[in-house]
Amino acid sequence: MTQAITEVRDGEDVEHADLLRFITCGSVDDGKSTLIGRLLYESKLLYSDQLAALTADSKRHGTRGADLDFALLVDGLAAEREQGITIDVAHRFFATERRRFIVADTPGHEQYTRNMVTGASTADAAVILLDARKGLLTQTRRHTHVVALLGIRHVVLAVNKLDLVGYSKAVFDEISAEYRAFAAALGIGDVACIPVSAVEGANVVARSERTPWYEGPTLVEWLESVEVDDGASTGPARLLVQWVNRPDDTFRGFSGRVVRGTLRRGERVRVLPGGHESTVERIVTMDGDREQAVSGHSVTVVLADEVDVSRGSVLAALEAPAEVADAFQAHLVWMDEHEMLPGRRYLxxxxxxxxxxxxxxxxxxxxxxxxAHLPAKTVRLNEICVANLHIDRPVAFEPYRACRDLGSFIVLDPLSNRTVGAGMIDFATRRTANLRWQALTVDKRARGVRNGHRPCVVWFTGLSGAGKSTIADLVEKALHAEGAHTFLLDGDNVRHGLNSDLGFTDADRVENIRRIAEVSALMVDAGLIVLVSFISPFRAERALARSLVESGEFCEVHVDTPLEVAERRDPKGLYAKARRGELANFTGIDSPYEVPRDAEVRLDTTAMSAEQAAEAVLAKLREMRVLGNY
Structure with a gap:
């Protein structure tokens, strides 16, 4: 019989050997929440007021008649209680005398794969449930695939609802054999199979007399005894710096968490990605200095030398430093309603x-x-893909399977800052140590001086038929007359050559603008005033184009024409085709146009002629000192 379990409560001083994080997952109605609720209940984990609330909730929302519905202990969302399913990740903390636990109850539906990934990302072990009456289902296989992908190597298969098949040993043995073979093919070697009934409490905490043929551990005994070693406690030291700690001018330390290995006083370390070397002079904690800090410890490190260390740096053992790169192959899990578009800039x-x-x-x-590996142009909500990534600056990393903390990242939308995805690094595809910027004698400024004006991108954006190309042509004509060195990139012209391979899906539109943004930046380096006339419907790509040049070298011009006016002009007959359904993904009809928020110039073409609009752009360029002495 396992030791009595107690819930971890604020203010209690309970010491335990270690912490195990695990997830529960399975198909809908397999009994995940009931299992956790039963575990907490039978282990005397509930206060009297919690029992009273459970009794009341069971009467209102329960599915067990007059009996307690243990699932309600975990299914906290109103939507879950009404539907009888888990849609969020519910966490619970508890402890035995042998171990502390954090359990994450993850959703079973396919559309909540992102929630399961969130719960599994920090887990050391997984409890996968299935209904003994149904055997291995698609969801069972799906969850096992995700568990394997996220590097969880300790799995217990809880064959639940065994009471509904008469506690049949034959049923249990058949399911266990099939699952072990499936898990082994995915590289999961440590699999335990336990016959349970969450409703009746069989083999959850106490052994059941209904399964005399089973000689293995109960679920709690397995959780207490599973040995988890993800490699973090071994290997070379890595400390991830979270904060440069300078309370006064006499102390400068670097606070963070040791994410791998053991960091020792007197050890030589390398600061990454910068590459500076130093020695660990002190390891400071609230309880005083230490001689060493092991994986999981949060400490402040004082170095012997004044070296450049900032938030996000990694202090790594000198003899075996982490890698540094700015391009990777990674697994991406997409968590946003809007699909991931290749070429779009994210954070x-x-x-x-x-x-x-x-x-x-x-x-x-x-x-x-x-x-199976399937072809894909984009990645949608709850999908997982493998892709190459290019980041703006080098970072220190480890492959995800070697170190989760240095091998994982989250993806943010740069405009809203919401989390849209998560990634796991496989390996670097380009080492920054092998690349250097080539120094050039003739630079952008030298070319600008020769040309007699500052280089600049003048980016015309607006609906089809707004008049962008007409106005851009008039601006270039005037600039040419003044002796300026210019080049006009027009959307239609470029699609005849450089971008002839692209269509008009959102993904292709993003790539279309990404290429033009890069070309524009090169032309600015050449000292030119480059005029760009593209619909460029998305703010993110226009922001990317702006980010590729220096401040003062980008002028966004919004050619603001109402849809009905542009459609009435329809010089190419495109709107008419789009209305007839002959032209898909047409901006303004069935594809969105995101209006600029802070354009340098807004041209209301319903109130001014093309010539007046061109003069307004030229006036802005003079104000920006693009024209004139350089």
Missing amino acids: AKFGARTTGFTAEHPKYRIDVDTQ
Whole structure:
């Protein structure tokens, strides 16, 4: 019989050997929440007021008649109670005398794969439930695939609802054999299979007399005894810096968490990604200095030398430092309603460091049911893909399977800052140590001086038929007359050559603008005033174009024409085709146009002629000192 379990409560001083984080997952109605509720109940984990609330909730929302519905202890959301399913990740903390636990009850529905990934990302072990009457289902396989992908190597299969098949040993043995073979094919070698009945409490905490043929551990005994070693406690030291600690001018330390290995006083370390070397002079904690700090400890490190260390840096053992790169192959899990668009600039948060990044077209999308590799141009909500990533600046990293903390990142939308995805690094595709900027004698400023004006991108955006190309042509004509060195990139013209391989899906539109943004930046380096006339419907890509040049070298011009006016002009007959359904993904009809918020120039073409609009752009360029002495 396992030791009595007690819930971890604020203010209690309970010491335990270690902490196990685990998840529960399974198909809908397999009994995940009931299992956790039964575990807490039978282990005397509930206060009297919690029992009273459970009794009342069971009467109002329960599915067990007059009996307690243990699932309600975990299913806290109103929507879950009404539907009888889990849609969020519910966490619970408890402890035995042998171990502390954090359990995450994750959703069973396919559309909540992102929630399961969230719960599994920090888990050391997984409890996968299935209904003994149904055997292995698609969801069972899907969850096992995700568990394997996220590097969880300790799995227990809880064959639940065994009471509904008469506690049949034959049923249990058949399911266990099938699952072990399936898990082994995914590289999961440590699999325990336990016959349970969450409703009746069989083999959850106490052994059941109904399964005399089963000689293995109960679920709690397995959780107490499973040995988890993810490699974090071994290997070379890594400390992820969260904060530069300078309370006064006499102390400068670097606060953070040791994410791998053991950091010792007197050890030589390398600061990454910078590469400076120093020695650990002190390891400071609230309880005084230590001689060493092991994986999981949060400490402040004082170095012997004045070296450049900032938030997000990694202090790594000198003899075996982490890698540094700015391009990776990674697994991406997409968590947003809006699909991931290759070439679009997102933000990636690596530990405490945030940097911009773009993803190439996915190499493949993973079918989480079969593990098959499927072709994909984009990645949608709850999908997982493998793609190459390019980030704005080098970061220190480890492959995800070697170190979760240095091998994982979250993806943020740069405009809203909401989390839209998560990633796991496989390996670097380009080492920054092998690349250097080539120094050039003739630079952008030298070319600008020769040309007699500052280089600049003048970016015309607006609906089809707004008049962008007409106005841009008039502006270039005037600039040319003044002796300026210019080049006009027009959307239609470019699609005849450089971008002839692209269509008009959102993904292709993003790539279309990404290429033009890069070309525009090169032309600015050449000292030119480059005029760009593209619909460019998305703010994110226009922001990318702006970010590629220096401040004062980008002028966004919104050619603001109402849809009905542009459609009435319809010089190419495109709106008419779009209305007839002959032209898909047409901006303003069935594809959105995101109006600029802070354009340098807004041209209301219903109130001014093309010539007046061109003069307004030229006036702005003079105000920005693009024209005149340089």
